[in-house]
Amino acid sequence: MIHRHAEADYPAECCGILLGRADAASKDIVDVAPIANLRRDPARAQDVIPLEDPNRESERNRFLIDPKEQLRVEKDARARGLTVVGYYHSHPDHPARPSGYDRDHAWPWYSYVIVSVEAGRARDTQSWVLDDDRAAFQPENLEVAGQATNDEWRQNRASQAPNIF
Amino acid sequence: MAVKVLIPTPLRQYAEKHDSVELEAKTVAEALEGLMSRYGDLRRHLYTDKGKIRSFVNIYLNDEDIRYLGKEQTPMNDKDVLSIVPSIAGGLAIQAGAHGTRCILRCICS
Numbered sequence: 001m002i003h004r005h006a007e008a009d010y011p012a013e014c015c016g017i018l019l020g021r022a023d024a025a026s027k028d029i030v031d032v033a034p035i036a037n038l039r040r041d042p043a044r045a046q047d048v049i050p051l052e053d054p055n056r057e058s059e060r061n062r063f064l065i066d067p068k069e070q071l072r073v074e075k076d077a078r079a080r081g082l083t084v085v086g087y088y089h090s091h092p093d094h095p096a097r098p099s100g101y102d103r104d105h106a107w108p109w110y111s112y113v114i115v116s117v118e119a120g121r122a123r124d125t126q127s128w129v130l131d132d133d134r135a136a137f138q139p140e141n142l143e144v145a146g147q148a149t150n151d152e153w154r155q156n157r158a159s160q161a162p163n164i165f
Numbered sequence: 166m167a168v169k170v171l172i173p174t175p176l177r178q179y180a181e182k183h184d185s186v187e188l189e190a191k192t193v194a195e196a197l198e199g200l201m202s203r204y205g206d207l208r209r210h211l212y213t214d215k216g217k218i219r220s221f222v223n224i225y226l227n228d229e230d231i232r233y234l235g236k237e238q239t240p241m242n243d244k245d246v247l248s249i250v251p252s253i254a255g256g257l258a259i260q261a262g263a264h265g266t267r268c269i270l271r272c273i274c275s
Contacts, residue, residue: 015255062254
């Protein structure tokens, strides 16, 4: 689902919310909620977080989740006994690594899954967590169905990837 | 008036792991102040040093952004729910992160 979303929205950035359960050692994603990138609605987006340079920033290199959508998804999640464990977004024609802009706008604890999309095809997927002191993102192990490592998953994703990706 | 404040997951570590708190408040400001007096560490995450709500923090009274109501002076009624909603944004301009692994994100969808 995340890869389809990333490819469908290319060359714009896509975004969505990861829902699941968490304990001290790990988080389990059990569902994802694709969200329309609010940067496609510049007037409304500017009201939430103004762009620093609207001439160079757009939905092609920025994403923003409408807080109202987030509130709706979080409510639904609570009703299902789930919580928001993180977010995903795509990097069109760029690596699946967080930018300085990502870091400036991130929150600790959440998992940030980034999908690189090259020429319209989803390529790499990596999850990151921001340090509590906001100094840097740390990569996070991403296991699919509790089995595959990132590398194994990449090699086998055609047969193993569940609907979430 | 008894109102409820919902706390997003990244801030629960500063509120003894609670996902919500019930307290007495007649305005949004009173509810937030009550929350922060109970959990002092929340203040620096919700407010700037100058005492303004941080720009990446959205406060919703039931389903409405308080910026479009009466901001922090918005009155609250019995059983109202105040939600703290972090702004979620990002985008390109590549900068590598440090190496190391902290925890595991597992996908158990099928």
